[in-house]
Amino acid sequence: MITDPREIYVTALKNTHALELQALQIMERQVERLENYPEMEAALRAHIAETHGQRDRLEEALASLGDAPSTLKEGFLGFVGNMMALAHVPAQDEILKNAFANQAFENFEIAAYKSLLTIGEAAGQTAHATAFTQSLREEETMAKAVADLVVPTTQRYLARTLGGGTASH
Ligand SMILES: [Fe+2]
Structure with missing residues (x-):
């Protein structure tokens, strides 16, 4: 049983x-392949x-x-991984699947x-709240950028x- 909010916070940080x-x-996988969609490529490079x-x-x-990141947790990422796997199947409409997946991923x-910010606050761990709020703003900006790219893409x-012509990527 978890009784220490700090432990919950550390788990959230690792996840x-x-x-x-x-x-x-x-x-990185997408950017390597992109040839015909420079706006998507630019948005991805900046966000990388x-x-x-x-x-x-x-x-x-x-x-x-006093903690270190754990190695990639397949379990936690199962949902995201499945969604992203869709985008990795080579297909004529690969770019469309990537466009959808990018919007979903940024919202995730x-x-x-x-x-994370809510758990940190509850655990009294606010030392990095400003930094994580900045990360949150960056995700919101990228979520809007990729959402705005769906129609032009x-x-x-x-x-x-x-x-x-080549349309897939
Ligand atoms: Fe992001």
């Missing part, structure tokens, strides 16, 4: 850290750089509590940071498909 590692994997900072904030918070992260996908 959020694992989530950011997953985010980096997903974005931001995500390195988000990962560092979580590692600093864990270190300050927003929920994770809101929850679909329009380019349509144009390239109908024009006989």
Whole structure:
């Protein structure tokens, strides 16, 4: 039985850290393949750089509590992993699946940071609240950026498909 809110906070830090590692994997994989969607590529490249900072904030918070990040937790990431697996099946409409998955993933992260901040506050662990609030704002900005890219990405996908060009990535 968990009776120490600090323990709940440490678990939330580790889970959020694992989530950011997953985010980096997903974005790096996409960016490597993108050729015909420069706006998506630019948004992903900028957010990859931001995500390195988000990962560092979580590692600093864990270190300050005398803890270290655990290795990637497959269980916790099962849901996200399944959703993302969809996007990794090579398909003619790969870019569309990635566009949907990116929007879903950023919203998943927003929920994770809101929850982390709530747990931290309840545990009296507010030393990194400002840093995590910054991460939350970055996720919200990226969530809006990828949401705004769904329609233009679909329009380019349509144009390239109908024009006989490579449309998938
Ligand atoms: Fe993110």
